[in-house]
Amino acid sequence: MNPANYLYISALLFTIGAIGVVVRRNAIVIFMCVELMLNACNLAFVTFARINGNLDGQVVAFFTMVVAACEVVVGLAIIVTIYRSRRSASVDDASLLKR
């Protein structure tokens, strides 16, 4: 199969994720969209590794996963804290920094 198709998938997933981050209000959904974008990148890395015939891309994909795991831990903790204090997970409600 033409490896370029994976790249199209990757681009599609990334776009969906990016649009999701911009248009959704719920922090959890935004978070999931960020994860989606990270995984779209992973897919692209792996595909390029396959196309070029070396393992560099795959290694980077692992790194991305590690970073994503860390990010999930920290990000979820923040979101839970915000939800506890404000009774809302909407990112538009957490806009105190502008004042």
Added chain:
Amino acid sequence: MTSNSLVYLIALPLFGATVLLLAGRRSDKWGHIFGTLMSASSFAVGVYLFIQMLGNSDGQRAMTQKLFNWISVGSFQVDAGLLVDQLSICFVLLITGVGTLIHIYSIAYMSHDLDRRRFFAYLNFFIAAMLLLVLGDSYLNLYVGWEGVGLASYLLIGFWNQKPTYATAAKKAFVANRVGDMGLSLAIMIAFATLGTVSFDGVKEHASHASTGALTAIGIMLLVAATGKSAQFPLQAWLGDAMAGPTPVSALIHAATMVTAGVYLITRSNFIFDLAPNAQLAVAVIGVITLLFGAIIGMAKDDIKKALAASTMSQIGYMVLGAGLGPAGYAFAIMHLLTHGFFKAGMFLGAGSVMHGMNDEVNMRRYGGLRKFMPITFATFGLGYLAIIGVPPFAGFYSKDKIIEVAFNAGGIKGITLGSAALLGAMITAFYMTRVVILTFAGSKRWDDKAHPHESPFLMWAPMVLLAFGSVASGFFFSRGDSLKNWLEPVVGGHMAHEAELLSPAVVSILALVLVVIGVGFAIIKYLLNEVPQVAPTDVTVFTKIARRDLLQDDFNEAVFMRPGQAITRGLQTADTTLIDGAVRGVGRFAVGAGNILRTTQTGFVRSYALWILVGAIGLVATIWVVTL
């Protein structure tokens, strides 16, 4: 020869000033006595030194005292040192002698003034500064005294500074003096640059090796300094306004001593002027211009003090003319300076006495017939009057006629021009002084009933009587056997024998006397035989109007220096506020404005930041794509 007592001359009055200023109101009760005592003891030291000098032989008379090493920078060494020689002792005796008499006079004159103690403090300070001026052994020491008398003059002109016009007069005097002071500082700098020294001895020694150009430059700068301090053309405008000060100040500072400092400076620098003929000619020309200038202004003034001030200006013009005539004239310039110190100080004190009896009225048109009410003032003023117009055997006859004679014998066109101008000045002097005397003491009374003219107290008329003695006898005493000339010869150089004298002394005296009689006659016809109006007539010729306005010198200064200066200042100020301040403020305003615009992007909404990040990322990718295409 060294002497340890020179410093006391200056220290005593300086001590007086310090005590009176620091003790403040506590010394109000005895301040005037203390100040007078300090001045008198300085006079005593002066007399002691004079007697000591008389006892020495001609070449051994100068005495020096080194106080301390003042400036020591590389090859530039200046000691704070004092020098008293035949020239400076004349000034020391004049300053402390006349100064003490005026202190005594002021005790009575200022008795109703709440600030009398401060007045005496300033007077003492003036005496100290003036003594430093004439005793300094280098131009730099002289400069300190020069600035000191300028400060004292400023403080005393503005003594009644509650009146804004008086404060302005003080400022005017100070500013005009600063212009002259700049000349003196430039002269000192040129002297150091070209001769490598600023002491009188050093300059005298090195002057003969210096180029004529440098010496001329120094001479011209010294002349500028002299015109400022001595109210000579073109810096004379301040002297008339300086009459705002109390009358004893006018007598001491603006008639007898400070304004003659310029003559002292030129005479002291004789070794420079003798080697720079152009500068010397400039001195003589300035003197002649001023003596006519002052005399013409004197004819038009109705204020008795301003008329006397114009006369002072004119008489100093004679002295400067004398000093500009070289070795032949120095001694007579100094002689005229000393006799003028007596008769003009006496006349100013007389004017003060008249004002004292007339509720401080200064307009001579409101006087008239005062001789019956103030016989002593009239007598002393009259003797001063006879001295100034040069009637033999009074003092002015000896000194002024000698200057006219030397001017005539200066040779060539120069001699005839200078001499005739000086002779003309003598006639005008006779006219305006007769006018002053007639308007004040003769004729019918023109004052209103509120004035009660009366003779002044003893403390006021006693100094006037003593000064009147000086006006009578000093000229005869100085010129008997050329005593002053021989006395000064070691300092200013001797009279070179003239090949042919244009006019002999007798001819000059007769010419001068004839002109004086004409001048007096005119004044008698105009003011004694005709009625004098109480208000100055306004339907006068344009010449009179110009003379009343000080020959437009103020207008000239205003149009040429003051207005353009003001315009430049205003322009610079505008440039400062718009360009320089504008640039600085503009930077700030730009930062604030840019911040305000950028702040609107900071909405606080996470999603909008995310959108910006996305737009940025897409922009970046698009750019890379376009570039690599």
